[in-house]
Amino acid sequence: MISVCERDYIIGGVQANARGDGRRRTDARPLLSFELGAVPQASGSAKSAALLVGVKVAIAEVSHVGAQADDDDDVETMNTRSKHLGISEDSIRKYSDFCSKLLNSDAGGLDLASLCFVPNTTCWVIHVDVLVLAYTGNLLDTMFQAIRAALANTLIPKVSVEESGSGLARSFEFDVADEETEELKGVNDIPAVVTLYKIGNYHVIDPTPLEELCSDVQLTVAISRKGLPCAIHKYGSGSVDPSLLADMIQDAKKHGLASLEWMDREIQREKLRLSNLE
């Protein structure tokens, strides 16, 4: 809940290109750094001041006939204080919906085909669970960054497959290695997610929770490494003029590339730290 005057103040501020914390409309807050491998029992994990992401991999049968691979992301946000934090059940469902859809699509970056080791029958399923520790606004973007970091940290056991027989009698036997592991393929190509919040007639990035309450349209854009949008979803109760869309996507592009670059450095640094530990 936000009072009318507070809302007017924020909308006026955005119009004047001056936000409550001194930023301009297209300025983001300094990005939070991650700690990889914080959860030893998970296949991969990432921790920041606000989020904890755990990745677990499991072997499953392919349910769809003819499927190449099946990658299932369950993003579950568990927060006992969600009412105080201002996150609604609906938006959590929306976010997990978006994340799993993006990662499962062709544009998601991950090489899903490589996760399927017995053709058409058995594959790895990747489960991603997100725990929100503190809510500082702009949850989807930071959440996806954390998921991206956790997936970069994920190791799946090597599987050796033996094929016997031919034709209808063809059968496969597979053996999961205990020690040997490999990294996920295509982690580097996972896009960055940028959400633009339309407040009044302008849009901002990386809003605070209060600013989020003033926004009537949210445009979530995934930006690939090539700097091209690869998913655009509109949320929120308002409508948007097509002419404004172009501006929004343009800003998303700029910010998305910056975020990707920063993520690369961050993951590099963490990986170095982890290898030094060993």
Add this chain to the structure above:
Amino acid sequence: MALDSKRIKGPEKSFVPLPLLVQSTPTPTPTSTKTKGRIDGRGTDEVRPLFATTRLVRQASGSAFVEVGGVKVVCAVYGPKPVPASKVQDHHSGGRISCDVRLSPFAALKRKQFMKEPAEHSLSNNLHTALLPSLLLAHLPKSQIDIHIQILQAQNPTSIPPNAFVSSLSLLLAPCITAASLALADAQIEMMDSVVGCNLGIYRNPSTQKLFWMVDCTEEEIETRSNGGGVWVGNCVVGVMPSIGKVTGLVMDGDIGDVGFVMEAVQVCVDACAKIHEVVVKKALIESAQAKE
């Protein structure tokens, strides 16, 4: 400007005469210069014939039926009625809507379990986003409007597993939006404009690597993953308020090109929605209004 009741007011914009009639004549339109024709001979910016009617479910406050290609959608609207006490959050800001999209177990080739699937949740959420901007909910404090959509026939959305989710959304969301808005208008719920949905497929020419679009893709066009000499790379579903020209819903996925191409695709959908609104939606509403008298 005095309103002359004897004169039928013409539309504010003019369009190519009935894009739907062009369909019945088998000659492909020469306008499709961008590509070799589509599987069903339509031009790139031609929509399929769409059938829409209202007043199908008698008990509901308003209802609509929309059929396009093999997709058949029934929508029933109930309310306004009191908000259930458990759902009340901030009643001074006006009413709320609840959307429930259901795929019939027999909608596709393979029987769907009765349990709600993620695809249905996603359809409901996207429908909610697309409808919300059009409704004047501030006039309905403390009340709720229930929108129930049953997809009777879904053109087998489960037959292409790698992208089953994407395809069901891109194929089904547009008719759901159109049907829901029609049913809301039929229920006399106040709205700024009826929302019309339209999908668009994005294809890549394998030799030149250039992207191009096709409006209102059929299941076949998405499933075969090639069309008009291109490979299917992405899709886009847009909900539009045609008179005001604003976008209420937008879902784009896949390899959708740069900003310029995205904007072109959205604009094409907006134009297609304006056509559907003028030719089908408006007519269905006027017909049902006159049938009553």
Add this chain to the structure above:
Amino acid sequence: MTVVTPGERLGLAGEFFASNGTVEVGDHIYASIVGTVTTTKSTTSGELDTIQVIPTKKTMKSSIPEVSSIVTGKVLRVNPRMATLSIMVVGDQPCADNFQGIIRVQDVRATERDKIQIYNCFRPGDIVRAEVISLGDSRSYYLSTAKNELGVILATSVAGHTMIPISWEEMVCPKTKAVENRKCAKPVAIGESSTQ
């Protein structure tokens, strides 16, 4: 008559006073429901003509209680602090679903508020006419009967007969002649109530 559909442009915002069934977006007035356009000339000079869209659908649109609308409902239960009503009619239009409303003890009548006992004003089963004073809390509308023409309009006695009001605070059973306490409404001629 031409029928308009939602989103149809009816005129400029400066030309008309946009009434029922229309919506102003920017500089224009659009229809917001399916119906026929009617313009009413303003009676006083200098005022804009009124434009409205009359719905074509004959079936009654279910109505929603608003602040200051007169509603009719049935008393469901009473307790020392309030009487709970199920609102069945708003103005002269029946609701599709029943809304819940409460009459708090201080809103029963305009005078001697401190002496009111709910049980001497309403009993379960009474039909009451009341005014909406607030949208209330998440459950109920807040209603008031603090006007002469508001209060119990129909009540049955313990013996099961329809009672006749004999004063502002009493009703009598025609068969047993037993007198029961109610907050009676001033009888209003049929048709008059809707104009209030």
